[in-house]
Amino acid sequence: MSRHGLQVKWIGSVVFLGAILMLGWRLGGDVDKRVILSPGESDLAAKGPQDPAYCAPPAVPRPPPPVDSPFGVHLFSTTPLGVVRPVRGAFEVLDDVGLPGKSTVEKEAGLTGGNESGYEDVQSVGILLEEFRRAFGAMPTGELNDEIVRRLQGENPKGIAVLPKSHAAINENGELMDRWGTPYRFHPESAWVMTVRSAGEDRRMWTGDDIVSEAEATGLVQK
C-alpha cells in the first residue's frame, strides 16, 4: 500500500473513532442538575408502568346487564360479561348454619340447619370464606358485612360466588346474620386471613360471649 493510502487509512480510523466517541457522548446526555422545585420541568409525567395482571380491570369494560341466575338476580357484577360462577358445593355450607328467628321447636326439629351451636356457625362462615379464597385467590375485599356478602355473592372481578343472592340468614340490608339475628363482623387481617365474629346470645359485640373464628395467622399481623 502506498504512503498516501496509509495516511488515508489512519485519518479514516481517527475519524471513525472520533465519531464513536461523539456518539457515546451524545447518548450519555446531560447530567440533570435542575433544582427540584423549579416549575415546568420534567417530561417524566407520563404514566408509570401498569401491569393489568394485578388489580387492574379488564382493558375494555363491557356493560354488564343485570344477571338473572339460578341463585337470584344480581344487580351487577364486575366481571366483563356479568357472569357469576358459583363454586360447586359451597352454597350447601350455608344450609348448616342456624337461622335467626326460628323458634325453639323449630330448632329442636332441625329446621335451622345442621349446626348445633353458634361456634359451629362461625366455623361454617369461615369455611365459606376459605372456599372463596381458594377459588378467587384472596379473601373478599372489604370489611363491612354487606360488602363482604356482595363479594361472596359474585360481585368480584372473577364473578366467584359462594353465597346465594337471597337466603334466610341474609337480612334486608344484605347482611349475613348469626342465629341470634345479629350481623356477623368480618375482620380482614390479610389477603389470606379473615376472622369472623358473632355477637353471641346477648347480641352485643365485644362482650364475653362473642364467638370468633379461629385464624392461626392472625398473630402474624401487626395491629
Add this chain to the structure above:
Amino acid sequence: MKTKKHQDHFDTRRNFLCRSACASLGVTGVVNTLAHLRLVQSAVAQSAPTDYKAIICLFLYGGNDANNMLVPLNGVARTNYDSARPAGHPIHIPVSGTNQALPLTAPAGGFGQDAVATQFGVHYAMSNVRQMFNSGDLGFVANVGTLVEPINRTEYVAVPRVKPLPPQLFSHSDQQLQWQSSLPDRPFQSGWGGRAADLLNALANPASSVSMNISIAGQNSYQVGQTVTQYSVATTGVVGLAGYNSGANTYGNAANYGVTPPSYLGNDAGRTLEALDKITKLTRMQLGESNSHYQHHLEEGYNEVMKRARDNEAIVGTALGASTTAIDGAFTGAFGAGVTQPDVANQLKMVARLIQGRASLGNNRQIFFVSMGGFDTHQNQPGDHNNLMNQLDKSLKGFKDAIEAIDPTLWDDTLLFTNSDFARTLQPNGNETGSGTDHGWGGHQIVMGGPVIGQRIYGSFPDLARATGQDVDSNRGRWIPTVAVDQYASVVAKWFMSSGSNYLGGLTNADVSTIFPNLGRFQSVGSIPSNLGFVNFAV
C-alpha cells in the same frame, strides 16, 4: 500479497455481513460503555455530601383513627363530624368543654382548607403536638392513602369500575405492605426506603461502616432493598451474636474479631458456635488455605456473614458509647420523672442515640424505621386511642428535645413522618361506651422536623360527608385518598436525596421515578404540588 485463504476470509459477502454484525455489536458495546463511563465519571466527580440527613419512618400499626387526631372545629367538616360522631357519643371530641380538641393556631393566611373548615384542633391528649405545630416544627398532611391511580367517588362506584384500586383494601397486612412499598399494583419486591438506600448508599455514604437502613422495630418491608440490607437494633442496644463471650467490654469480642481468638460462652450456644468455627477452620487447614480464605463457598459465605454481624455489632456499639444523659433527660422531661415510657419512646430514644453517634456509623444519609402498635381500635376506642395519642404525643416531644439536646442544628437534619395502614370509619361501629371504629382508607399523617414547614395542614382535608364527596360506597365515612402515598413519600425522598435545593451529584428526576415508579400517574415527577410543599429545602 494476500493468500487465497486470507482473501476468502475477508472478501466473501457472507464473511463481510458476519463481521459487520460483530462490529456493530462491538460498537454498541463501546458506545454503551462510554455512556456509562460518563455517568460513573459524573458521579465520582461529585464528592460525597458533607451534610447529614436522617429520615425516620414511624409506622402506626393497626390503622390510626386520624379523624380524631386532627379535628375540624367549624365549617361543613365540623357539621359532618358531629353528624357521624354526635355530641355525647364516647368517640365524639367536642369543640369546647371536657376533653375538647386543642385548637391549633392558624398561620397567616389560614390553613388553606377554607372550603371545609377554617379552624382545626388536635386530640385532647396531644398538647405537645399542638405546641410543636404552633411553633412551626410539625405539620399534617391530610387524607393520604394507597392508590394505583387517582380516583374519585364517581369512578369508585361506577359499574363496571374502570379505574383500578389497590388490592385488598381495608386489609391490615396488605395495606401495611402497600404503604411501605408504595407499589400497590405489583407483587412486593422492595420498600421505598430500601430502593432509596440502594440508590443513594454508594453516592452519599462512601465511608459507610454500617447499613444505611437501621430498624429499631425489627424486620419490616419498608427497608427491603436489593443491595442495602436492613440492620436491626433493639431498644436496649445492639443484638449481639449468641454464643460469644463479651467479657467486661460489652462489644469487646466483636471489636477484636480476627485479631484475638474469640472467647465463647460456656452454654450450649457458645459450644455450638465454637464447634462450628473449629469445623470451618479444620477444612481450611486441611486444604492448606490461608487464613483469609475458605475452600467452600458456603463456609466463605458463613464466615462473611458472621464477620459482618460482629463488625456491625462493634461499630454500632461504639456509636452507642456516648453519654445518654441529655437524651434520657429529654424523654424524662416529656413523660415526667418516674413514668414508664412506652416502647415507641424507647425506639425513638435509640434513634436519637444513633444519630448522636453518627460519626462512628459513617453515613451521611441514614434511614430509620420505628413503629407503634395497638391502633386497631374496633372496641374501647375512647380509652385506648387516648392512651395511644398520649404516648405518641410525648414520644414525639421527647424525640425533638433529645435531638436538639445533642446539637440544636441537628434538628434541621432530621425529618420524621408517620404512616398507618389506613384511617378508620368516621361513623363508629356501635353506640355502647366500649364502641370503636372500623377500617377506613385515607388518613392524616404527621410530618415533623427542622426542615418541615410546620403550622400547616397540607393536602386536601375531606369535608367528612358520608355517602357522598370522598366517602366510598358506604355511609360509614371511609375517605378516598386525595394524596397518594407516592406523592407524600416522594417529598421526603426528594429532601433526603438533595443537598440544599439540588439533587446530590448525578441524581436526576429519573432516580425519583426509580424509587416511586407510579409517581408520574399523580403529578409531574420533577415538581412538588403546591399543597404538598411541606419541606424547606434551603434549611
